[in-house]
Amino acid sequence: KDHFESPDYYNIDDLLTDEHKLIRDSAREWVKRDVSPIIEKAAQDAKFPKSIIKGLSEIGAFGPYIPEEYGGAGLDQISYGLIMQEIERGDSGVRSTASVQSSLVMFPIYAYGTEEQKQKFLPKLATGEYMGSFGLTEPDHGSNPGGMTTNFKDEGDYYLLNGAKLWISNAPFADIAVVWAKNEEGRIHGLIVERGMEGFSTPETHNKWSLRASATGELIFEDVKVPKENLLPGKSGLGAPLSCLDSARYGIAWGAIGAAMDCYDTALRYAKERIQFDKPIAGFQLQQKKLAEMITEITKAQLLALRLGQLKNKGKASSAQISMAKRNNVEMAISIAREARQILGGMGITGEYSIMRHMMNLESVITYEGTHDIHLLITGLDITGISAFK
Numbered sequence: 001k002d003h004f005e006s007p008d009y010y011n012i013d014d015l016l017t018d019e020h021k022l023i024r025d026s027a028r029e030w031v032k033r034d035v036s037p038i039i040e041k042a043a044q045d046a047k048f049p050k051s052i053i054k055g056l057s058e059i060g061a062f063g064p065y066i067p068e069e070y071g072g073a074g075l076d077q078i079s080y081g082l083i084m085q086e087i088e089r090g091d092s093g094v095r096s097t098a099s100v101q102s103s104l105v106m107f108p109i110y111a112y113g114t115e116e117q118k119q120k121f122l123p124k125l126a127t128g129e130y131m132g133s134f135g136l137t138e139p140d141h142g143s144n145p146g147g148m149t150t151n152f153k154d155e156g157d158y159y160l161l162n163g164a165k166l167w168i169s170n171a172p173f174a175d176i177a178v179v180w181a182k183n184e185e186g187r188i189h190g191l192i193v194e195r196g197m198e199g200f201s202t203p204e205t206h207n208k209w210s211l212r213a214s215a216t217g218e219l220i221f222e223d224v225k226v227p228k229e230n231l232l233p234g235k236s237g238l239g240a241p242l243s244c245l246d247s248a249r250y251g252i253a254w255g256a257i258g259a260a261m262d263c264y265d266t267a268l269r270y271a272k273e274r275i276q277f278d279k280p281i282a283g284f285q286l287q288q289k290k291l292a293e294m295i296t297e298i299t300k301a302q303l304l305a306l307r308l309g310q311l312k313n314k315g316k317a318s319s320a321q322i323s324m325a326k327r328n329n330v331e332m333a334i335s336i337a338r339e340a341r342q343i344l345g346g347m348g349i350t351g352e353y354s355i356m357r358h359m360m361n362l363e364s365v366i367t368y369e370g371t372h373d374i375h376l377l378i379t380g381l382d383i384t385g386i387s388a389f390k
């Protein structure tokens with residue numbers, strides 16, 4: 001189980017720089033050493049393993065592309081993608097923690113925050129001394145965040161925040177939350193809400209069958225007095241949170257490849273070793289069909305992610321291109337997890353192997369950051385010019 005071999009059927013490594021490979025390999029090494037041995041138990045116990053926070057910071061997973069002057073790793077978008085791929089090979093929940101911290105908390109503070117906010121929060125978020133969460137989804141507004149009702153009023157010295165967010169990754173333990181709420185004119189703004197502010201609570205959501213090693217919760221605001229200096233002034237409107245989602249969705253497009261690689265690698269090795277009817281099950285055509293289709297789909301997903309990374313490095317990746325990659329690669333990963341689980345027969349349902357955990361995790365990944373349906377409709381809108389959302 002410890003001999004993961006990264007599938008690279010089209011020699012995509014040749015298209016990476018030495019720095020990319022170094023970053024990818026150190027993330028891989030860390031996942032093997034510090035995540036793989038503990039993650040199954042964390043998932044079974046439904047406990048976020050806080051012990052990994054330091055390691056996530058050390059491999060550059062907190063703010064990979066945030067400049068070094070703010071504590072980030074100052075890397076390019078392909079390095080960011082490769083880090084997400086390696087983390088999700090370990091577990092989608094761990095990658096979620098990194099996605100939220102980097103793309104949904106550090107990115108908006110970096111892109112839309114004041115210099116004081118950047119200095120105050122970014123270096124501590126980069127080391128994991130502060131952990132963050134991102135509150136967009138509400139009980140009655142998931143796919144349609146523009147309908148949100150969480151709101152704030154200008155009370156002169158402070159903003160008075162009321163409302164509730166649901167399904168928030170990292171919420172139960174995060175020190176700060178980037179919260180999206182409407183002002184009195186109905187315009188959406190981002191506010192940094194800090195743990196300890198009166199009227200702010202973060203109850204945990206229990207009984208999940210998916211992403212069990214990631215803590216999910218609510219953000220509840222009851223007359224929370226938010227200091228005025230905690231408003232992100234750089235951008236308002238729905239486009240502000242959606243631009244953060246672009247960055248996180250891009251990371252997920254790479255991350256899903258990691259989960260798929262792990263399932264494929266496990267299934268391939270198992271199929272070569274497992275004997276039935278006096279021969280390895282890898283010798284049966286039905287199993288070869290499954291394995292051959294898996295490596296084909298992984299290869300296509302790798303090329304899609306790499307090209308998207310090149311576009312992103314040039315600042316030329318459109319939101320719709322990111323949606324296509326997130327949707328395709330997560331669907332690819334979940335299909336591979338389902339097929340791989342069958343190759344392992346009964347063993348596939350146990351925690352002895354990672355496949356069932358990946359499969360259950362991916363049910364969240366195909367839902368959050370925009371559902372599979374929503375991303376299809378984003379492509380539909382992009383190619384027809386007509387919105388099918390409303």
Ligand code: TGC
Pocket residue numbers: 095096097099100134136137142143144145146169237238239240242243244245246248319368369370371374378389
């Ligand atoms: P629409 O009218 O299309 O757009 C409103 C404004 O936003 C602009 N815009 C974007 N800007 C930047 N990036 C994008 N991706 C953008 N998409 C749209 C748009 O140009 C417009 O700007 P302006 O200046 O004209 O006002 O908005 P809509 O209400 O029709 O909704 C569009 C829709 C459905 C695509 C959008 O609301 C959506 O993506 N819904 C899905 C919601 C979602 O993804 N939620 C994710 C919550 S966070 C999360 O799940 C974290 S999981 C944790 C983890 O990663 O581990």
Ligand code: FAD
Pocket residue numbers: 100134135136137139141142143144166167168169170211216364367368369370371372373374377388389390
């Ligand atoms: P709904 O929007 O109610 O959708 C239900 C179904 O209806 C879906 O199949 C959807 O595709 C379909 N549907 C909706 N609208 C349309 C339409 N116009 N046309 C066709 N079909 C449609 N959110 C955050 O803000 N921060 C987080 O950190 C975060 N973490 C999460 C962690 C987990 C584990 C999970 C499960 C979710 C998380 N989310 C987070 C929320 C996530 O983004 C939402 O669950 C997601 O956007 C979908 O919203 P919903 O669950 O309300 O489903």
